[in-house]
Amino acid sequence: MNIRIILPTNEDIRRSFMEKEYNQVDSYVHTRAMDSVGRCHIYSLPYQFENFLYLNNSFQGGKFDKVRCLEMNDSRPFEYDFFKRISEDFPFLKELRIWNIQPQKEKQHLTTLIVFPHLMLLNLVKAHVDYAEQLLFHKNTYLPCLLDLCINYKSLATVTNNFTNDAACFTCAKLKRLRIDYAFVRPSNFNQYFPLL
Numbered sequence: 488m489n490i491r492i493i494l495p496t497n498e499d500i501r502r503s504f505m506e507k508e509y510n511q512v513d514s515y516v517h518t519r520a521m522d523s524v525g526r527c528h529i530y531s532l533p534y535q536f537e538n539f540l541y542l543n544n545s546f547q548g549g550k551f552d553k554v555r556c557l558e559m560n561d562s563r564p565f566e567y568d569f570f571k572r573i574s575e576d577f578p579f580l581k582e583l584r585i586w587n588i589q590p591q592k593e594k595q596h597l598t599t600l601i602v603f604p605h606l607m608l609l610n611l612v613k614a615h616v617d618y619a620e621q622l623l624f625h626k627n628t629y630l631p632c633l634l635d636l637c638i639n640y641k642s643l644a645t646v647t648n649n650f651t652n653d654a655a656c657f658t659c660a661k662l663k664r665l666r667i668d669y670a671f672v673r674p675s676n677f678n679q680y681f682p683l684l
Contacts, residue, residue: 494518494525497547504529517545517561539577544569548576556582564589567601570621570628574601584610591617601628610637612668619646625657633658637666650680 495503497516504512514529528541532549539554543561554577559565565587573580583606594617609630611619619642622628636659647655656679663683678684 495527500527500529513547513549515545515547517543542573546572548572551577552579555579556584558584558586560586562587562589564591564615565618566591566593567621567627568593571599571601574603579605581605582608582610585614585618587618588613588615590615591621600626603628603630603633605632606630607632608635608637609633611642612637612639612666614642616642616645619643620655623655623658626654628658630658633661635664635666636662638668640667640669640671643667647680650674650676656680 494516497514500514500516501512504510504514509531511532512529513532514527516525516527518525526541528546533553534549534551535553537553537555538558539551539556540558542557542559544563544565557573557577557580559573565585580603583603609622611622619638620627622630623636623646644650646652647659659680660682662681665681665684
């Protein structure tokens with residue numbers, strides 16, 4: 488039996504709150520077509536919390552000045568434009584956690600540099616290596632305050648070309664804490680790449 492379930496749209500959700508006189512509400516609906524699962528994120532405006540959890544590609548945008556910690560999670564890849572929007576919509580972000588094992592489809596980056604001016608912690612443990620390249624390469628993203636990186640060793644070794652790729656060295660040289668998924672023997676050039684560890 489094939490039953491089609493029609494999930495409410497973003498506008499349907501907003502309208503239902505406005506009908507109840509809750510005008511300062513926003514939402515976004517995320518559906519997974521593969522298993523007909525839908526999740527609706529509803530929040531009051533202006534958003535007053537420091538954490539924003541489970542943000543995904545269905546996010547419509549908006550200003551979130553109070554958010555300091557953001558968790559992004561999706562089964563569809565996060566692309567360059569999405570990171571650009573996140574950097575603008577969450578201007579005071581200090582922690583970013585990305586859970587996405589899907590490779591990026593659009594690997595050609597625009598000339599506009601993405602800037603996360605206050606980001607101190609970046610967690611890429613559950614992220615495809617493409618996100619490490621997107622966020623650690625200085626030509627793509629500028630992270631002037633990054634001090635703490637959580638990443639899989641395999642991804643780190645790949646993106647840094649075994650700690651020889653200068654494109655990621657600029658960002659990594661400022662790190663004061665590196666959390667890796669397992670113990671490893673530091674290669675001879677490791678300290679040049681991470682002089683503050």
